[in-house]
Amino acid sequence: MQAILKELTRNMNFTHDLKQDIQLFLISNHCPKTAEHCMEVGTEARRVATLFNADPDEAEIGGWLHDISAVIPNNERIAAAKELQIDILAEEEAFPMIIHQKISKVMAKEIFKITNAEILDAVGCHTTLRRNSSKLDQVLFVADKIAWDQSGIPPYIQELHRNLEVSLTYGAFSYINYLWERKESLKVIHPWLRDAYEELNDLLKPQRT
Template structure:
């Protein structure tokens, strides 16, 4: 285990069940809301994956681990990313919250020995999506937006659900289109989000 992660796991008892490990780990660091969000996203991943013929087990796994780095505060994430040697974009320096997707992917591999490239990719871009996305990338991205971790109903939910009646790409496009039309509410516009939007727009339209 990497030095930057090992202090978090002093005294932590792993089980043979990753669902329990993730839940116990997040709650150990008082991330109860994240733990509940994680369960909801993992379950939504299974539902969406089954509907579109994507590997359900991989989808659930990606959902379970996508926010595992939430144990690090916003202020810590830039230093953690630098310590891990991750590429940090200017937008991520300005708004380090976004870095949690990249850190979670490293934690999934380093701590839970997840080496499936598709699972790690989905975790690593679940907030922003990315260019040349996979179906699993789309599944987690959409599930995370449907089961958001804020109060109330997501303002874009109807558009995303209508999109899901057609394809994964239509659902992802519906979400990003909403975000772009309301980008004054964003702290930053991540370049991966813009690139994914361009790809989706080209393929759909």
Template structure:
């Protein structure tokens, strides 16, 4: 199978042990991203806990969590070029704000460098920043695990409410973060179409539950 030279270079950069947690950490540290390595492991652990809590496959959740930010090794100013070379669909919002396309790049690296074959895992990685509609249980778990274990300093301003709403349902917890972004959409660099769809879908779903 043909492998793009950049992906081949990534694959050849280290010897993979077959232990995904160890390999993700080693790969990111090898490429000078120790902070991302720590974040990815935390998200993987949290995704596994949430999966056990909400009846999802914990191994798949951990795998998607470990790999969700694996594309951090690609500099922001090279991400659109990489997406083009890998024949990915690039939305105008992604072209104007390349950081956000890292979720799609991470899917490619997870599949072609780390050998992940499970479509649900790859799809959860691909939408972990924005979510999408419709979204699977695994999509929501990886999305919310990333927001609980956010990669910035301090405590997320939405965290207390999010954790409280998770006691009602996973969707209620997801909605807290989606609505947090939505209420600040005028101040975001871009509003990704997948986020818009996810917001609409959640509003409709939760309204139907109340009715």
């Protein structure tokens, strides 16, 4: 295990209860609000997975894990990504917050010993989605946007819920489209987000005309 991960787990006594260990990890690294958010996203991901015949256990685990990289401060994430040998895009270097999804994926594998590739991939794209996204990718993406970690009511939530009644993919696209309509105000446009927008916009165009 890389030195940065050893340091983060130095005071951890793992119980081998994944949910409890994730909470302990986040709380012991001074991220109690993130621990709460991750549990909420896990619950929401299980609910959404059940609606769309995805694996609810995998979805819930992905929710618990998706933001575990919050323990690494934003101004240290690029250095952490380099130490973890993560490919860094120019957009991520310019806006380090967005690389947290890739760091969480590595941490899920290295610290919590997750070997399920679908869970890891969903964690690794939960903020931006990606081209050729799986059902689990979309479940976690949507769950994170419903159980968001900001105060107040998400401005996109009514439309997202309305579009989820059509399909999971339509629900996922509604949030991407929300961002796309405001792309001029975004600090960066992540290439994966662009790819997802272009793919799903073409795929769903017949439903919107």
